Amino acid sequence: MPGVTPPVPALDCRDVRKRFGDVQALDGLSLTVPEGAFFGLLGPNGAGKTTLIRSIVGLTHHDSGDVEVFGLPAGRTRAYASRRLIGYAPQDVSLDRFVTVRRLLTLHGRYFGMTKHDAADRADEMLDVFDLTSKSRSLANQLSGGMRRRLLLARALLHRPRLVILDEPTAGVDIELRTDLWEYIRRLHRDGTTIVLTTHYLEEAEELCERVAFIGAGRITEDGTPDDLRARYGARRLEEIYRAVVGR
Numbered sequence: 001m002p003g004v005t006p007p008v009p010a011l012d013c014r015d016v017r018k019r020f021g022d023v024q025a026l027d028g029l030s031l032t033v034p035e036g037a038f039f040g041l042l043g044p045n046g047a048g049k050t051t052l053i054r055s056i057v058g059l060t061h062h063d064s065g066d067v068e069v070f071g072l073p074a075g076r077t078r079a080y081a082s083r084r085l086i087g088y089a090p091q092d093v094s095l096d097r098f099v100t101v102r103r104l105l106t107l108h109g110r111y112f113g114m115t116k117h118d119a120a121d122r123a124d125e126m127l128d129v130f131d132l133t134s135k136s137r138s139l140a141n142q143l144s145g146g147m148r149r150r151l152l153l154a155r156a157l158l159h160r161p162r163l164v165i166l167d168e169p170t171a172g173v174d175i176e177l178r179t180d181l182w183e184y185i186r187r188l189h190r191d192g193t194t195i196v197l198t199t200h201y202l203e204e205a206e207e208l209c210e211r212v213a214f215i216g217a218g219r220i221t222e223d224g225t226p227d228d229l230r231a232r233y234g235a236r237r238l239e240e241i242y243r244a245v246v247g248r
């Protein structure tokens with residue numbers, strides 16, 4: 001329609017390429033995630049999911065292609081404006097071991113432009129949500145593996161990002177927290193936050209995601225709503241589609 005500008009997507013990746021030595025980790029990957037979506041990125045080990053995510057947040061520098069977050073350039077050095085809009089929980093647990101859990105959160109808030117007061121309030125709220133209040137004075141390396149994962153999530157959400165990217169958020173997390181976590185993420189989504197997650201638990205993706213994309217060998221091989229994909233593949237479960245698309 002003339003005069004109608006399309007809405008700006010939360011995430012727009014165009015023809016992104018990244019090579020590590022002789023591995024083409026991203027091979028001209030294009031992906032659009034509309035604002036407000038609950039989006040699952042699925043694919044086997046080594047498909048390029050983490051490389052893509054790290055490119056979006058600027059931890060990996062892609063060789064070519066463009067990434068935009070809410071219309072702002074992303075994934076480049078000094079892409080601060082877009083980076084502030086993103087909450088990122090990495091697959092590998094990386095936490096400062098020398099500050100307390102609470103301090104780690106308040107520092108993150110300050111780093112992301114929050115006032116001291118707001119960062120402190122929000123840190124306490126996140127400690128409560130992720131059941132870490134009793135550990136607020138501990139150091140990160142004094143936490144259990146699952147607690148560290150919770151802290152990563154608390155940190156990712158602390159600055160109230162508009163786009164939340166979770167790279168295997170439930171790996172190593174107990175059932176109770178998994179249920180709580182998804183409840184919380186669902187609430188964020190209902191309030192308009194865009195969610196992108198990777199997971200190897202297909203039943204999780206099936207239940208939560210409004211849209212999924214399969215990534216294989218650095219490209220998107222399939223993209224659609226679970227219903228569309230089930231119809232297209234005559235499948236009942238996402239797992240059948242995964243096997244058909246990934247085909248290993």
Ligand SMILES: Nc1ncnc2c1ncn2[C@@H]1O[C@H](COP(=O)(O)OP(=O)(O)OP(=O)(O)O)[C@@H](O)[C@H]1O
Pocket residue numbers: 020021023024025043044045046047048049050051052091
């Ligand atoms: N820093 C790096 N140096 C060299 N190769 C890398 C590096 N990071 C990733 N790769 C390679 O890029 C490819 C994609 O890896 P990536 O971590 O993106 O996969 P993934 O889809 O996240 O897999 P998983 O499900 O196991 O987390 C792999 O072949 C990996 O070995």
Ligand SMILES: [Mg+2]
Pocket residue numbers: 049050051091167
């Ligand atoms: Mg990964």
